[in-house]
Amino acid sequence: xxxxxxxxxxxxxxxxxxxxxxxxxxxxxxxxxxxxxxxxxxxxxxxxxxxxxxxxxxxxxxxxxxxxxxxxxxxxxxxxxxxxxxxxxxxxxxxxxxxxxxxxxxxxxxxxxxxxxxxxxxxxxxxxxxxxxxxxxxxxxxxxxxxxxxxxxxxxxxxxxxxxxxxxxxxxxxxxxxxxxxxxxxxxxxxxxxxxxxxxxxxxxxxxxxxxxxxxxxxxxxxxxxxxxxxxxxxxxxxxxxxxxxxxxxxxxxxxxxxxxxxxxxxxxxxxxxxxxxxxxxxxxxxxxxxxxxxxxxxxxxxxxxxxxxxxxxxxxxxxxxxxx
Amino acid sequence: xxxxxxxxxxxxxxxxxxxxxxxxxxxxxxxxxxxxxxxxxxxxxxxxxxxxxxxxxxxxxxxxxxxxxxxxxxxxxxxxxxxxxxxxxxxxxxxxxxxxxxxxxxxxxxxxxxxxxxxxxxxxxxxxxxxxxxxxxxxxxxxxxxxxxxxxxxxxxxxxxxxxxxxxxxxxxxxxxxxxxxxxxxxxxxxxxxxxxxxxxxxxxxxxxxxxxxxxxxxxxxxxxxxxxxxxxxxxxxxxxxxxxxxxxxxxxxxxxxxxxxxxxxxxxxxxxxxxxxxxxxxx
Numbered sequence: 001x002x003x004x005x006x007x008x009x010x011x012x013x014x015x016x017x018x019x020x021x022x023x024x025x026x027x028x029x030x031x032x033x034x035x036x037x038x039x040x041x042x043x044x045x046x047x048x049x050x051x052x053x054x055x056x057x058x059x060x061x062x063x064x065x066x067x068x069x070x071x072x073x074x075x076x077x078x079x080x081x082x083x084x085x086x087x088x089x090x091x092x093x094x095x096x097x098x099x100x101x102x103x104x105x106x107x108x109x110x111x112x113x114x115x116x117x118x119x120x121x122x123x124x125x126x127x128x129x130x131x132x133x134x135x136x137x138x139x140x141x142x143x144x145x146x147x148x149x150x151x152x153x154x155x156x157x158x159x160x161x162x163x164x165x166x167x168x169x170x171x172x173x174x175x176x177x178x179x180x181x182x183x184x185x186x187x188x189x190x191x192x193x194x195x196x197x198x199x200x201x202x203x204x205x206x207x208x209x210x211x212x213x214x215x216x217x218x219x220x221x222x223x224x225x226x227x228x229x230x231x232x233x234x235x236x237x238x239x240x241x242x243x244x245x246x247x248x249x250x251x252x253x254x255x256x257x258x259x260x261x262x263x264x265x266x267x268x269x270x271x272x273x274x275x276x277x278x279x280x281x282x283x284x285x286x287x288x289x290x291x292x293x294x295x296x297x298x299x300x301x302x303x304x305x306x307x308x309x310x311x312x313x314x315x316x317x318x319x320x321x322x323x324x325x
Numbered sequence: 326x327x328x329x330x331x332x333x334x335x336x337x338x339x340x341x342x343x344x345x346x347x348x349x350x351x352x353x354x355x356x357x358x359x360x361x362x363x364x365x366x367x368x369x370x371x372x373x374x375x376x377x378x379x380x381x382x383x384x385x386x387x388x389x390x391x392x393x394x395x396x397x398x399x400x401x402x403x404x405x406x407x408x409x410x411x412x413x414x415x416x417x418x419x420x421x422x423x424x425x426x427x428x429x430x431x432x433x434x435x436x437x438x439x440x441x442x443x444x445x446x447x448x449x450x451x452x453x454x455x456x457x458x459x460x461x462x463x464x465x466x467x468x469x470x471x472x473x474x475x476x477x478x479x480x481x482x483x484x485x486x487x488x489x490x491x492x493x494x495x496x497x498x499x500x501x502x503x504x505x506x507x508x509x510x511x512x513x514x515x516x517x518x519x520x521x522x523x524x525x526x527x528x529x530x531x532x533x534x535x536x537x538x539x540x541x542x543x544x545x546x547x548x549x550x551x552x553x554x555x556x557x558x559x560x561x562x563x564x565x566x567x568x569x570x571x572x573x574x575x576x577x578x579x580x581x582x583x584x585x586x587x588x589x590x591x592x593x594x595x596x597x598x599x600x601x602x603x604x605x606x607x608x609x
Contacts, residue, residue, distance in 0.1 A: 199352070
């Protein structure tokens with residue numbers, strides 16, 4: 001339970017807690033102590049990383065993820081275009097083969113604003129809640145949200161520009177997202193309007209794909225420009241209440257990225273690619289408080305870290321399935 | 326850069342706090358701009374799909390998914406853009422371009438709505454309360470001028486569709502492919518879905534009376550209880566009696582009369598203001 005509480009605290013914007021060396025199990029302390037020594041292994045890893053940097057092998061899991069993301073969004077589009085009624089609606093609410101699905105954040109906004117829940121919405125919300133709990137919560141972000149994909153492309157550009165000194169990376173307080181979440185919940189409750197939906201890039205993009213583009217895309221473009229020039233992945237990192245909602249759902253999910261201390265040589269490759277690097281604080285030398293650590297709720301299960309890790313210290317874990325994965 | 330390096334941790338924390346405050350204010354501020362179109366009264370003029378709750382409830386309950394858009398056989402429903410503010414992604418109907426003609430019979434949009442923004446208790450077109458038609462410019466009316474109509478109602482390029490049940494009950498036909506030849510224009514009455522339904526019910530009653538000697542079994546509301554529109558001789562200011570469309574209390578505001586009117590701009594338009602403000606989503 002304390003793992004979940006700590007994971008939620010970090011999700012809401014807290015700084016990951018550092019465990020004192022004294023409080024770590026003896027075997028963990030031993031691993032931390034030994035890590036410094038293996039000069040040969042570290043040299044080999046350095047060479048491997050240099051080779052990797054030169055050849056840039058494809059990020060296979062990222063390709064798979066983009067394929068899934070595009071496929072899901074395309075399914076909405078094609079279902080309407082060919083009128084096959086397989087996946088009707090948009091990401092905010094839909095029907096899969098007639099069965100109701102409702103985005104948790106949109107449903108929450110509607111419930112708070114309307115103050116009345118019809119049974120279909122309840123069915124859709126419950127289904128989606130269970131679905132994303134099983135699939136890891138914020139995995140919605142990296143595997144389904146269309147804004148996430150655009151933001152990833154914008155991030156590539158941002159990193160290139162920053163290498164040339166043409167862009168900045170303003171770091172905001174991560175608690176901003178929690179404040180915005182509370183603010184939008186309060187606004188929906190107080191005004192009776194689903195205020196957040198007005199600017200939700202997820203909803204705007206999903207509808208634009210399915211029903212055709214509109215002026216609303218200008219807002220999405222502004223967000224992307226801000227991320228490219230001023231702050232890396234700002235919307236997903238510091239602002240989006242949808243991400244926080246799904247983060248809470250996934251806090252106790254059986255699906256996590258799993259960290260194995262003995263395999264880790266602390267190159268920090270994972271933290272370089274991570275959207276939410278604070279969840280990987282545990283991989284910093286001397287930080288891990290256990291031999292095996294499940295990565296926290298803010299993790300979007302994008303699996304870029306798994307691809308990036310040269311020593312196989314990060315892996316996919318599904319509790320209860322053991323080694324089947 | 327060198328200036329930055331000299332910042333103390335306290336200064337850096339202060340900067341981050343201020344930047345985060347600005348981000349919060351910026352995002353919240355941008356979203357609250359969505360209130361402006363509402364405040365301007367622009368949304369009150371919107372014609373909403375059948376069953377829509379009164380405007381403030383409707384905006385609250387709608388989850389902006391467009392499932393109503395997808396099921397409409399005449400594609401009458403469109404989602405509003407960001408210039409509608411809080412109404413972005415909320416469905417509306419531009420009746421002059423494509424009215425709701427109840428081609429689906431069973432109010433498919435209402436059945437599709439996952440949140441009850443379109444009231445689920447509604448079952449038949451005659452219970453709908455979208456607004457009411459209004460004759461705004463009788464002098465432009467062909468009937469008032471004593472004129473008929475020969476050819477298509479809205480020209481060859483008009484893309485709107487209607488159910489012409491005598492041609493195909495299940496597939497709405499383009500209005501542009503359906504020319505008329507009438508001594509006196511009565512398209513607003515002739516194409517009114519409520520009037521068509523009343524006539525159909527009467528025909529069925531007649532048929533049943535002949536064959537079985539009893540009236541057809543129906544659910545309440547299946548046959549519209551009141552007429553919606555008729556052509557009536559109205560005395561003008563010059564004392565001359567002319568035929569003119571008169572809106573009756575059975576009108577549900579579907580907008581077919583506004584769409585089919587051959588005059589440009591339309592003689593009849595739907596006034597949805599009253600019903601948007603106070604309707605519970607359907608007639609009592």
